[in-house]
Amino acid sequence: MQASTEFNQLARLDKVKQLASKAFLAGLPKAELHLHLDGSLSPQLMFDLANKNSVALPYQSVEEIEAAYQFSDLQSFLDLYYQGAGVLQTEQDFYDLTWDYCLHCKADNILHTELSFDPQTHTQRGISFDTVIGGTLRALKDSEQQFGLSYKLMLNFLRHLSADSAAETLESALLWKEKITSIGLDSSELGHPPSKFTDVFAKAKAEGFKIVAHAGEEGPPDYIWQAINLLKVDRIDHGIRADEDPKLMEYLAQHQIPLTVCPLSNVRLCVYEDMQQHNIFKMLGQNIRVTVNSDDPTYFGGYLNDNFFALADAFPMTQLQAIQLAHNSFTASFISYPQKQFFLQKLISYVEQFNAKEK
Ligand code: ADE
Ligand code: ZN
Numbered sequence: 001m002q003a004s005t006e007f008n009q010l011a012r013l014d015k016v017k018q019l020a021s022k023a024f025l026a027g028l029p030k031a032e033l034h035l036h037l038d039g040s041l042s043p044q045l046m047f048d049l050a051n052k053n054s055v056a057l058p059y060q061s062v063e064e065i066e067a068a069y070q071f072s073d074l075q076s077f078l079d080l081y082y083q084g085a086g087v088l089q090t091e092q093d094f095y096d097l098t099w100d101y102c103l104h105c106k107a108d109n110i111l112h113t114e115l116s117f118d119p120q121t122h123t124q125r126g127i128s129f130d131t132v133i134g135g136t137l138r139a140l141k142d143s144e145q146q147f148g149l150s151y152k153l154m155l156n157f158l159r160h161l162s163a164d165s166a167a168e169t170l171e172s173a174l175l176w177k178e179k180i181t182s183i184g185l186d187s188s189e190l191g192h193p194p195s196k197f198t199d200v201f202a203k204a205k206a207e208g209f210k211i212v213a214h215a216g217e218e219g220p221p222d223y224i225w226q227a228i229n230l231l232k233v234d235r236i237d238h239g240i241r242a243d244e245d246p247k248l249m250e251y252l253a254q255h256q257i258p259l260t261v262c263p264l265s266n267v268r269l270c271v272y273e274d275m276q277q278h279n280i281f282k283m284l285g286q287n288i289r290v291t292v293n294s295d296d297p298t299y300f301g302g303y304l305n306d307n308f309f310a311l312a313d314a315f316p317m318t319q320l321q322a323i324q325l326a327h328n329s330f331t332a333s334f335i336s337y338p339q340k341q342f343f344l345q346k347l348i349s350y351v352e353q354f355n356a357k358e359k
Pocket of ligand 1: 036039074081186187188189214217265295296
C-alpha cells in the first residue's frame with residue numbers, strides 16, 4: 001500500500017488528535033532541510049579550533065562566546081557567525097564540524113538531512129573549495145556508513161557579495177556537480193533582492209541543480225515573488241513574511257512550494273517577539289507545505305528537536321500537526337519518490353507503534 005493511503009487512514013484515528021508529548025516529538029522520524037554547516041559550530045569547537053589554528057578570537061572562554069550570542073536582527077548575528085567561521089582552516093576541521101552535526105541528527109532521529117555550506121565564507125580568506133567540501137563530504141559518508149544517515153548537499157551563494165562572485169563559485173561547484181544537489185542564496189537579505197542573481201540562478205538551473213533561496217526572512221513578500229518568478233525556486237528558506245500577502249499565501253498553497261521554517265531562529269533574530277507570535281501553524285492550517293528546521297543550531301539555542309519542543313511549549317500542537325510537519329519534511333526534500341515512500345512508511349510505523357504502547 002502507498003504511504004499516502006496509510007497516512008490518510010492514520011489521520012482519522014482519535015489518538016493523533018491528542019497533544020504531542022516531548023517523547024513523541026523526540027522519536028518522530030524527520031528530515032532537516034535548512035541547516036547551515038557553519039551555524040552548527042559549537043562554542044567549544046570554536047574555542048578549540050581557534051587555539052589549534054592560532055586564530056585570535058575576542059573571547060577568553062567558551063562561556064564568553066556563549067554570552068555574546070544576543071542578537072537584535074539578522075545582521076547582528078551574521079557578524080558573529082562569519083567571525084566564528086574564521087577558525088575553520090583544514091579539511092579535518094570541516095570533517096569535525098560536520099561530524100558533530102551528524103551526531104545530533106542521530107540523536108534527534110533525523111533520517112535525512114539537506115545540509116547547506118557557504119564556500120565563499122572560506123574561499124574569500126584563502127581556504128580552498130576542495131578543503132571545505134572534502135571534509136564535509138567525508139563526514140557525511142562516514143555517518144551514512146556508520147548509522148545510515150541519508151544526506152544531500154546544498155551550496156549557498158552569499159547575497160551580500162556580487163553576482164560575479166556567485167558565478168565564479170558556480171564554476172567551482174560544477175567540478176563537484178555529482179555531489180551537490182541544490183544551489184541556494186543566503187546572508188544579508190535586506191538590500192540584496194533575488195533579482196540581483198537572476199542570471200547565475202538561470203545557469204544553475206540549466207546545469208540541473210535544484211534551486212532554493214532564503215526569502216521573506218526579514219525581506220518583504222516581494223522578495224518571495226522574485227525568488228519564485230525570477231530564480232524559479234523549488235523551495236524557499238524561511239518565507240514567513242508571506243503572510244503579509246494573501247495572494248502569495250494562496251499561490252504557495254496551490255503550488256505546494258515548500259517553506260523551510262526555523263522557529264528558534266526567528267525568535268532569536270527578533271522577527272517575532274516570542275514563540276507564541278510565530279505563524280507556522282497559521283500557514284500549516286492554510287495548507288502551505290511548511291517544515292521545521294534549526295538554521296544555525298549552536299547560535300539559536302537548539303537543534304531540530306529543540307525547535308519542535310519550543311513549538312510544543314508555545315502552542316497546543318497535536319500529534320497530527322507534528323506528523324504533518326514531519327511528513328512535509330520528507331515530501332519537500334530532494335530525494336527520489338521511492339526514498340520518500342520509504343521514509344514516510346517509517347513515520348507511519350513509528351506513530352502506530354508509539355500509540356499502541358500508550359494505552
Ligand atoms: N546564514 C546563516 N544563517 C542565515 C540566516 N538565518 N539567514 C540568512 N543567511 C544565513
Ligand atoms: Zn538559513
